[in-house]
Amino acid sequence: MNDDQTLPRLSRAMEFPGLPVPPVRIVHLGLGAFHRSHQAWYTQHAGDSADWGIAAFTGRRPDAAEVLSAQGGMFTVVERSGNGDSFEVVGSIVEAVDGADVGRLVELVAAPATALITLTITEAAYAADTVQSDTSSTPLARLVTALAARMAAGGGPIAVVSCDNLAENGTVARSTVAAIAEDSDPALATWIEANVSFVSTSVDRITPRTTTSDLDVVADACGYRDAAPVVTEPFRNWILSGEFPAGRPRWEDAGAVFVDDIEPYENRKLWLLNGAHSILAYAGLVRGHSTVAEALSDDLCRDAVEAFWDEAARHLSDEELAIPAYRRALLERFGNSRIAHHLTQIAMDGTTKLRMRALPVLAAERAAGRSGDGAARMIAAWVAYLSSTTDIHDPLAIKMQDAKTLDGEHRTAALLALISTELANDAAAVSQIHRQLDSFAATTTHA
Numbered sequence: 180m181n182d183d184q185t186l187p188r189l190s191r192a193m194e195f196p197g198l199p200v201p202p203v204r205i206v207h208l209g210l211g212a213f214h215r216s217h218q219a220w221y222t223q224h225a226g227d228s229a230d231w232g233i234a235a236f237t238g239r240r241p242d243a244a245e246v247l248s249a250q251g252g253m254f255t256v257v258e259r260s261g262n263g264d265s266f267e268v269v270g271s272i273v274e275a276v277d278g279a280d281v282g283r284l285v286e287l288v289a290a291p292a293t294a295l296i297t298l299t300i301t302e303a304a305y306a307a308d309t310v311q312s313d314t315s316s317t318p319l320a321r322l323v324t325a326l327a328a329r330m331a332a333g334g335g336p337i338a339v340v341s342c343d344n345l346a347e348n349g350t351v352a353r354s355t356v357a358a359i360a361e362d363s364d365p366a367l368a369t370w371i372e373a374n375v376s377f378v379s380t381s382v383d384r385i386t387p388r389t390t391t392s393d394l395d396v397v398a399d400a401c402g403y404r405d406a407a408p409v410v411t412e413p414f415r416n417w418i419l420s421g422e423f424p425a426g427r428p429r430w431e432d433a434g435a436v437f438v439d440d441i442e443p444y445e446n447r448k449l450w451l452l453n454g455a456h457s458i459l460a461y462a463g464l465v466r467g468h469s470t471v472a473e474a475l476s477d478d479l480c481r482d483a484v485e486a487f488w489d490e491a492a493r494h495l496s497d498e499e500l501a502i503p504a505y506r507r508a509l510l511e512r513f514g515n516s517r518i519a520h521h522l523t524q525i526a527m528d529g530t531t532k533l534r535m536r537a538l539p540v541l542a543a544e545r546a547a548g549r550s551g552d553g554a555a556r557m558i559a560a561w562v563a564y565l566s567s568t569t570d571i572h573d574p575l576a577i578k579m580q581d582a583k584t585l586d587g588e589h590r591t592a593a594l595l596a597l598i599s600t601e602l603a604n605d606a607a608a609v610s611q612i613h614r615q616l617d618s619f620a621a622t623t624t625h626a
């Protein structure tokens with residue numbers, strides 16, 4: 180951080196002097212950069228933002244809460260386009276709390292004024308095996324504890340709004356929460372069913388991790404010290420579907436869109452944006468690149484993305500989705516080299532991500548009698564990446580080590596089993612992916 184102590188530290192009094200602090204009506208689980216550049220930004224830009232404060236809880240570590248608390252929850256959003264940066268202070272987070280503070284979570288969720296609980300807890304946190312491990316330290320287990328307190332306090336209906344990159348995220352959140360509640364108290368499960376609305380959303384805003392040089396950029400441009408800025412692209416998108424029984428901010432004022440059927444929008448985002456990201460991450464890392472923009476400028480990676488997009492687009496036929504324009508916009512967004520979006524960040528948790536990004540397109544293409552080679556290539560790039568590194572971040576990392584002791588097609592099959600047993604048991608699919616791996620390896624050797 181810019182340690183020029185002559186600069187003042189960002190604070191609420193500096194930016195919003197004399198303005199009342201918005202009351203907490205939103206509880207958020209997963210206080211990270213994306214929450215701040217997305218939901219916190221939308222909340223600040225809602226016409227009724229003065230009525231909607233967010234209490235945001237961190238995931239595993241207290242650090243982000245400590246840093247934000249020291250500046251009254253305030254932070255700078257740096258919008259980084261291809262031409263320059265613009266800066267805006269966001270103040271919608273009014274309380275930043277260590278996720279381990281379950282007492283405060285319980286208190287806030289039980290309060291009748293709280294109308295919404297938003298989630299960015301990562302895709303992996305919804306997995307059924309997380310539930311079975313039954314550790315009360317998982318975010319959804321904590322949420323259930325807090326909902327029990329709301330039931331006991333007569334806090335009334337509430338909405339849970341999932342903002343993680345998974346298909347039907349509201350429905351998945353509902354079934355995981357229901358399973359945990361059922362396990363601890365069937366009466367609670369019944370109350371949740373009647374009183375908690377699970378909203379599905381498709382979220383989009385590319386937000387890499389903040390670096391120390393970003394802190395200096397903010398100090399130089401804004402004249403204050405901010406230990407928690409976020410750097411993000413100008414583009415943002417939020418599509419939501421579901422009921423808000425206790426109300427919600429007017430996010431539509433900020434461009435959010437409310438729809439009845441979210442599935443086509445989710446698929447467009449998960450397949451075209453996130454799927455391409457995974458291809459660029461795995462193929463790009465194997466080929467020696469470090470950022471999305473670098474990988475995209477490599478023809479082999481770019482061709483793999485386009486081939487996958489051609490396949491996915493066949494299953495995104497609704498004209499409203501405007502796929503050609505969406506694809507063009509993605510190329511421009513990915514090509515923004517002023518945003519250093521590191522491939523290693525995207526490469527994490529591949530088992531969970533590929534289930535959403537590659538498998539549906541592969542299945543749809545094969546069901547239509549086509550090869551699905553574009554989707555198979557994404558999986559092959561993941562296998563190549565796993566074989567090329569020991570630095571793996573994945574909920575199934577330990578099982579991967581066992582798979583990696585095998586060779587050739589056996590190794591491919593064992594790794595595939597981690598994303599889909601059905602696929603791993605399908606000899607034709609295993610050979611198809613293994614062939615893609617061989618041809619990928621051949622081009623990589625000559626890169």
Ligand code: CS2
Nearest residue numbers: 382383384385453456524525
């Ligand atoms: C990325 C996403 O890390 C990843 O897996 O694909 O975080 C992506 O940047 C966001 O979904 C963009 O909205």
